[in-house]
Amino acid sequence: MFERIIRIVVKELIEIRRDPWAVFRLTFPPIFQMLIFGYAVTFEVSHVTTVVLDRDHSQESRELLSHFSANTRFTIVRVAQNEHELRRAIDNGEATVGITIHPRFAADLLKGQPAPLQVVVDGTNSNTALIALGYVGQIVATYSSQTNVSLTHRIPGGAGPRFVTVDLSQRPWFNPNLDSRWFFIPGTVGTLSFILIVSLTASAIVREREIGTLEQIMVSPIRPYEFILGKTIPFFLIGFIETSLVALFGVLWFKVPFVGSPLVLLLGTSLFLLSSLGLGILISTLVKTQQQAFGSNFFVSNPMFTLSGFSFPIASMPKPMQWLTYLDPLRYYLVVIRDTFLKGVGLEVLWPQMLAMAALGVGLLSISILRFRKALD
Amino acid sequence: MRDPAVSDEVAIRVDNLVKRFGDFVAIDHISFQVERGKIIGFLGPNGAGKSTTIRILCGLLRPTEGRVFVAGIDVARDPESVRQHIGYMSQKFSLYSDLTVLENLQFFGGIYRVPKNLLPERIHFALEMAGLLGRENALVSTLAGGWKQRLGLGCAILHRPPILFLDEPTSGVDPESRRRFWDLIHSLSDANVTIVVSTHYMDEAEYCNEIALIDRGRLLALESPSTLKARNIGGDLLALECDDIGKAIRLLKGHPGVRDVAAFGNRLHIIVDRDKGASSAIANTLAQHTVLVKRLDQIEPTIDDIFVQMVGAERDSRRANP
Structure with a gap:
């Protein structure tokens, strides 16, 4: 039994070694994508193009606007002279945020009345719009609390109305600076390995079907499980090297901390590779050509990525979608890899994820072995 | 799961085999048996059902109807x-x-x-047989067709199978390699290996102990090459070479004394009534219509001629009683 499995593993490894592009294909795209994800994918919004319209021209209005110009999150691209100019800047995409200060701003402020401020946001990208609005709120809140303090001081004898301010102190755990790269890099490691392993294994069997060697193997006395295991073990090894490479790159290049136990991550990665390989091999037994394998891989990997919780929180999905995520190996691995990288938790917390990946892996591989009947029709 | 009804001397037995792919009937009630150590050749045009039959015998495809025994074992079961x-x-x-x-x-x-x-010795034998001793470390992609073919055979017999299936093993290989390949097949047959080989090269039929003529999923004949060649094609056979084959075909179809006309490359094979007059009558007709005759003489029918004649007769009879 082992003899034949080893024969197939050796054959696969020789074929990979002979492929002059294999090393390039296995290293360059993942590193390249890691760089892209690391630099381009971020939740943070900065340098939001902003147009301002100051109709009050007071000391207070200028001070408020200086808070915006001093902040790197906003870039004031235009100071509008009238309502029309502001509207046009938003319409033609010159600015994403428009801030209007009304004529009685300073007067109302000094009287202790609410001083209205109008903010217009281009909501085309609702995510950016929401985040930008949040920043506007923060800046205005800072400004008004400072104004409150100075107003209190200005009233002689301190006899005026007392303003009570609540100081909210935020202390995010595990990622003190809320660096979204820390969140994305470990997720990217999992996602890249998943896509690569599923696509490699999806074409593994079907390639032999196309070149005709599968027929030769089918007429031999080899058993289906020997063949399937022989075909998957090399990709397991490749997946391991791949995942380590990309993870190491994330730690060394992007300085994402790794606080957890390497052994826990090792176990999680093994189980994750097992389930990804199972999925790829299952695709390979279902399709007839490499082209079909490529198509189904796209059809499977994309939804799996979307449902994994890589960037869209699973808790916000409708219930039926949430149920679907339970079939997604990536979903579990992202929890394992993020928690071992950033939180440093161990098996006492991650055992449900480990168990789910093991069950998916064994299940998918068993279905593939049962499906791989040694017949052409 | 040996069937007691199948004797040890019978390597392969096929009973009323039918294979359908949807509505398409690839194999239409074929029955035959092959004795141990014999070479049986499946002959027929592309799409006749040769490969499908071989794949069923190997257990790669399931029969729709009928039973197939190989080495006494029911293949479908x-x-x-x-x-x-x-x-x-x-x-x-x-x-x-x-x-x-x-x-x-x-x-x-x-x-x-x-x-x-046993493996080193078997590998050495296969290398020797394929003529690849000394080229063990050559990549297969660098080998010419003939060597690939012999290496393929070498790989297929490493486990010393008593029954060997070869599906068009000589297609796309040069004539010298084809001849060498048939020498190998004969030496295996001498070692009591039963061999089923399909081909669309009619000349290779002569190398087989028995020939199964297959057309459109039907077995038209199963006999030795000499019996097959002795078959009466229903008249004498003339070979004609001329400058306008198309015109000659039109003139000769329905010509008195002519039974059948078929093109073979740049020649026409004409089956005529056994009557010496046919040849000169044909020559006259062609001359009258300014067809320049380069050669017209009587020849011995080959397996090709017999095959064409049998396929024609089979198709006629199917048209008569569908």
Whole structure:
């Protein structure tokens, strides 16, 4: 039994070694994508193009606007002279945020009345719009609390109305600076390995079907499980090297901390590779050509990525979608890899994820072995 | 799962085999048997059902109807047991082109469960047979067709199967390599290996002990090449070479004394009534219509002629009673 499995593993490894592009294909795209994800994918919004319209021209209005110009999150691209100019800047995409200060701003402020401020946001990208609005709120809140303090001081004898301010102190755990790269890099490691392993294994069997060697193997006395295991073990090894490479790159290049136990991550990665390989091999037994394998891989990997919780929180999905995520190996691995990288938790917390990946892996591989009947029709 | 009704001397028995793919009937009630150590050749045009029959015999396809016994085992019921007894080689030769000659042999030796202590000797034999001694480390992709074909055969017999299936093993290989390949097949047959080989080269039929003529899924004849050639084609056979074959066909179809006309390359084969007058009557007709005759004489029918005549007769009878 082992003899034949080893024969197939050796054959696969020789074929990979002979492929002059294999090393390039296995290293360059993942590193390249890691760089892209690391630099381009971020939740943070900065340098939001902003147009301002100051109709009050007071000391207070200028001070408020200086808070915006001093902040790197906003870039004031235009100071509008009238309502029309502001509207046009938003319409033609010159600015994403428009801030209007009304004529009685300073007067109302000094009287202790609410001083209205109008903010217009281009909501085309609702995510950016929401985040930008949040920043506007923060800046205005800072400004008004400072104004409150100075107003209190200005009233002689301190006899005026007392303003009570609540100081909210935020202390995010595990990622003190809320660096979204820390969140994305470990997720990217999992996602890249998943896509690569599923696509490699999806074409593994079907390639032999196309070149005709599968027929030769089918007429031999080899058993289906020997063949399937022989075909998957090399990709397991490749997946391991791949995942380590990309993870190491994330730690060394992007300085994402790794606080957890390497052994826990090792176990999680093994189980994750097992389930990804199972999925790829299952695709390979279902399709007839490499082209079909490529198509189904796209059809499977994309939804799996979307449902994994890589960037869209699973808790916000409708219930039926949430149920679907339970079939997604990536979903579990992202929890394992993020928690071992950033939180440093161990098996006492991650055992449900480990168990789910093991069950998916064994299940998918068993279905593939049962499906791989040694017949052409 | 041996069938007591199948004697040890019968390597293959096929009873009323039918294979349908949807509405298409690929094999239409074929029955035959092959004795041990014989070479049986499946002859017929592309799409006749030769490959489908071989694949069913190997257990790669399931029969729709009928029963197939190979080495006394019912293939449809127990394909796994059959695999110990058979070797198979398809026209693709099914080798890994990015592996070396030796790596291919080691791989197939491994998956065919050749005992480890016997493998070096078997590999040496296969290398010798293929003429590849000294080229063990050449990549298969660098080998010419004839060598690939012999290496493919070498891989298929590493486990010494008593029954060997060869599906168009000589297609796309040069004539010299084809001749060498048939020498190998004969030496295997001398060692009591039963061989089923399909081909569309009619000249290769002469190398077989028995010929199964197959057309459109039907078995038209199963007999030795000499019996087949002795078949009466229903008249004398004339070969005609002339400057306008198309015109000659039009003139000769329905010509008195002419039974059948068929084109063979740049020649026409004409079956005429056994009457010496036919030849000169044809020559006259052609001359009258300014067809320049280069050659017109009587020849011995080949298996090609018999095949064409039998296919024609079979198709006529099917048209008469569908």
